[in-house]
Amino acid sequence: MASGQMAAPPAALGRSRPAWLEGLFGQLLALLGSLGIALVFGSILIVLYGESPLEVYSSILDASLGSADGIGYVLAIATPLIFSALAVAVCFKGGMFNIGVEGQYLVAMVTAAWANLSLDFLPGPILVPVVLVAAMLGGMIWAAVPGILKVKRGAHEVVTTIMMNGIAISLVAWAINFPLHFDDAPEGAFVDLRTNNFPEHGLVGDIGHYFGVTPGAHLSWLLFLAIGAAILVWVLFRRMRLGYEARAMGSSPGSARAGGIAIGSTQLKLFLISGALAGLVGMQQILADRGHLPQNYVVALGFTGIAVAFLGQNNPIGIIFAAFLWGILSRGEVALQIQSEVPREFIIILQGILILSVVITYQIAKRRLAARQLQQAGAAGELEDSSAPEDDEGPRGPEDTGAGAFRPAGEDRI
Amino acid sequence: MPFTDIAVAIQISFTYFTMIYLTGIGGLFSERSGIVNIGLEGLMIIGTVTGAFGARFFTDDLGLGLVWGPLLGLLFGALCGALFAGVHAVATITFRVDHIVSGVVINLVAIGLARFLSQGFFNGQATQSDPGGPHLPELNVPGLSSLPGGLDRAFENLSPVVPIAALMVIPVWYSLNRTRWGLRLRSCGENPEATRSLGVSVPLYRYQGVLLSGAFAGASGAFIAAEIIGNWREGTTLGYGFIALAALILSNWNPVRLMFFAWLFGFSFAIPLRLDEAPVINLLPEQFIRMIPFVVTIVALSLIGKVRPPAAAGQAYEGGGGT
Numbered sequence: 001m002a003s004g005q006m007a008a009p010p011a012a013l014g015r016s017r018p019a020w021l022e023g024l025f026g027q028l029l030a031l032l033g034s035l036g037i038a039l040v041f042g043s044i045l046i047v048l049y050g051e052s053p054l055e056v057y058s059s060i061l062d063a064s065l066g067s068a069d070g071i072g073y074v075l076a077i078a079t080p081l082i083f084s085a086l087a088v089a090v091c092f093k094g095g096m097f098n099i100g101v102e103g104q105y106l107v108a109m110v111t112a113a114w115a116n117l118s119l120d121f122l123p124g125p126i127l128v129p130v131v132l133v134a135a136m137l138g139g140m141i142w143a144a145v146p147g148i149l150k151v152k153r154g155a156h157e158v159v160t161t162i163m164m165n166g167i168a169i170s171l172v173a174w175a176i177n178f179p180l181h182f183d184d185a186p187e188g189a190f191v192d193l194r195t196n197n198f199p200e201h202g203l204v205g206d207i208g209h210y211f212g213v214t215p216g217a218h219l220s221w222l223l224f225l226a227i228g229a230a231i232l233v234w235v236l237f238r239r240m241r242l243g244y245e246a247r248a249m250g251s252s253p254g255s256a257r258a259g260g261i262a263i264g265s266t267q268l269k270l271f272l273i274s275g276a277l278a279g280l281v282g283m284q285q286i287l288a289d290r291g292h293l294p295q296n297y298v299v300a301l302g303f304t305g306i307a308v309a310f311l312g313q314n315n316p317i318g319i320i321f322a323a324f325l326w327g328i329l330s331r332g333e334v335a336l337q338i339q340s341e342v343p344r345e346f347i348i349i350l351q352g353i354l355i356l357s358v359v360i361t362y363q364i365a366k367r368r369l370a371a372r373q374l375q376q377a378g379a380a381g382e383l384e385d386s387s388a389p390e391d392d393e394g395p396r397g398p399e400d401t402g403a404g405a406f407r408p409a410g411e412d413r414i
Numbered sequence: 415m416p417f418t419d420i421a422v423a424i425q426i427s428f429t430y431f432t433m434i435y436l437t438g439i440g441g442l443f444s445e446r447s448g449i450v451n452i453g454l455e456g457l458m459i460i461g462t463v464t465g466a467f468g469a470r471f472f473t474d475d476l477g478l479g480l481v482w483g484p485l486l487g488l489l490f491g492a493l494c495g496a497l498f499a500g501v502h503a504v505a506t507i508t509f510r511v512d513h514i515v516s517g518v519v520i521n522l523v524a525i526g527l528a529r530f531l532s533q534g535f536f537n538g539q540a541t542q543s544d545p546g547g548p549h550l551p552e553l554n555v556p557g558l559s560s561l562p563g564g565l566d567r568a569f570e571n572l573s574p575v576v577p578i579a580a581l582m583v584i585p586v587w588y589s590l591n592r593t594r595w596g597l598r599l600r601s602c603g604e605n606p607e608a609t610r611s612l613g614v615s616v617p618l619y620r621y622q623g624v625l626l627s628g629a630f631a632g633a634s635g636a637f638i639a640a641e642i643i644g645n646w647r648e649g650t651t652l653g654y655g656f657i658a659l660a661a662l663i664l665s666n667w668n669p670v671r672l673m674f675f676a677w678l679f680g681f682s683f684a685i686p687l688r689l690d691e692a693p694v695i696n697l698l699p700e701q702f703i704r705m706i707p708f709v710v711t712i713v714a715l716s717l718i719g720k721v722r723p724p725a726a727a728g729q730a731y732e733g734g735g736g737t
Contacts, residue, residue: 097514097518099518145712149712149715149716153715153716153717155712155715155716156663156715158452158514158656158659159656159659159660159663159711159715160712160715160716162653162656163653163656163660163708163709163711163712164708164712165653166652166653166705166707166708167705167708167709170701170702170704170705171701171705173701174699174701174702177699177701178699300525303521303522303525304522306518306522307519307522310515310518310519343530343533345526345529345530345533346530348525348526348527348529348530349526349527349530351526352522352523352526352527355519355522355523356501356505356519356523359505359511359515359516359519360505360509360511363509363510363511364509367510
């Protein structure tokens with residue numbers, strides 16, 4: 001009885017906050033903690049290079065947030081990362097790892113380029129949406145293969161998606177060498193391999209000039225599309241049946257199956273949604289930055305998306321902020337190059353430490369939270385407090401409690 | 415098609431076999447102890463940059479000659495791979511982070527860390543025109559390298575690491591299946607609770623398994639950079655770490671069968687390099703031929719029936735505390 005009384009005050013305190021807010025608070029705390037750890041490690045490195053951490057950090061902030069242009073660049077960097085991280089998160093919530101966002105967006109760039117070049121007779125307001133749909137279809141096709149193989153043959157998606165990435169690289173090379181090879185090249189001149197330039201009305205417009213951002217940042221309305229996609233994913237997981245089934249599957253596949261969820265079809269649907277989101281990753285660079293599909297396209301956006309998803313703890317809204325933070329750091333590379341002896345690779349190390357400590361601190365935060373909830377549950381049972389409000393919106397997914405956020409209980413393991 | 419082409423393709427396949435098999439052994443130790451390690455690719459990347467540096471440092475800067483220098487370079491790559499695997503070990507064993515999450519993070523961080531280290535080591539990555547670094551003298555396999563009909567080419571000019579990797583199967587098999595250490599390591603992967611009840615420290619063995627995986631994957635990366643390419647360049651691991659993982663799954667976590675699958679995948683990598691003129695294959699565009707190894711891996715993974723991974727692999731083990 002004594003222990004029950006002692007546990008009662010914190011239990012009552014905890015009860016005043018809904019579980020999701022508690023989880024969010026814990027996440028924020030863990031994120032700030034990890035950012036602190038990364039900055040401390042970074043400072044040590046900077047001092048080793050013989051410079052002042054304060055100066056280096058403030059120059060990074062100045063380059064990214066110090067001007068409208070800087071913010072424009074940060075947002076343009078964040079745009080594809082939001083799509084990419086959302087694609088990763090959708091599968092992750094269902095207990096699966098889509099490491100193949102990389103390949104999916106490469107293939108999507110090819111299908112989008114093909115649609116853009118062959119349907120150029122369509123007027124702009126129709127052509128651009130058609131191109132985006134073509135990109136989503138391309139990503140879905142590439143994601144369907146590992147999805148089907150997982151459901152039908154039990155092939156682990158981590159390995160198959162990586163292999164699909166390898167195939168996609170060659171596929172893009174083939175596409176810009178043969179079917180989509182540009183034909184408006186000057187005779188005999190050395191030009192990089194690429195597709196034809198897309199028609200002007202097939203590009204997404206620059207929105208930077210509304211906010212006084214230089215056109216060089218290539219800030220486009222794809223940013224709003226990305227934020228819209230994040231909200232849609234949030235709705236999917238919070239308000240729709242498929243999202244509920246996915247969360248149930250992600251937190252406990254055994255009970256999900258016992259509860260009558262068709263595991264296979266849910267997994268496949270998640271993979272297709274993930275692929276559709278992945279398809280949009282490459283649009284910023286071909287429709288806003290370049291205007292064609294070049295040979296030296298930007299790679300690794302899919303892998304960076306994994307990092308951003310972890311940083312945002314697979315929460316769609318968290319992902320928007322995580323992508324923004326990632327953009328700030330990436331933009332900081334420019335500042336380092338111009339005004340510092342610290343090599344630009346320093347930023348990559350900073351991002352790496354950040355991700356490592358985020359993953360570990362989330363895990364610690366999650367354990368503490370779970371322990372506290374266990375204690376609360378015990379206390380509540382002892383006090384027989386039946387009037388306590390039952391929380392909230394249906395079954396507890398992993399992200400309600402913070403528990404299991406980094407531990408999807410996948411059934412088949414490597 | 416001439417025999418020489420096939421022979422050379424086989425010779426190339428031995429090189430690929432070596433990197434896939436060494437990395438696969440790494441994965442074997444880790445997963446048999448119960449820790450899933452999809453960070454093998456990242457560990458290889460660390461091995462490439464430190465191995466290339468080590469080979470130059472020990473040979474040129476310390477002047478140890480063309481046998482000891484490159485050899486110590488390989489070991490240096492292995493050591494750094496093991497050190498970096500320590501991150502995975504701490505995250506998964508001590509902090510019980512999900513194994514796949516930690517592995518993905520290892521892969522992400524390795525790319526950046528390699529780029530960062532290369533700045534300090536050799537001021538960025540090497541270009542095609544840079545002269546190659548020191549490597550071990552090449553070897554003709556006695557007996558086999560005098561085969562007739564052009565087949566001798568398969569066994570000529572091999573890096574000495576190739577036979578070493580192939581012979582590795584003996585100590586690996588023996589240590590896992592015939593020693594007390596191997597029995598304990600495997601039991602940590604099958605039933606950690608029972609293992610603990612016998613007074614064996616599960617985390618201790620799992621740490622050893624993960625560090626060994628880093629050492630083997632690191633050595634494999636060092637082999638790629640120092641022995642094959644001769645320099646550090648970004649992106650030379652090309653997913654071999656994941657191919658090794660696929661080979662490990664297909665082998666059912668058995669070091670002997672792993673040899674076969676490592677060679678099979680190795681041969682599929684040799685096809686685009688040497689057999690692109692072979693019948694049927696020559697009908698494909700060059701870019702499609704380059705897809706062959708990845709397609710082979712996917713098909714093999716899809717055709718294999720049910721595999722049985724170590725029972726406790728991938729699960730966090732709650733008991734046993736820190737060490």
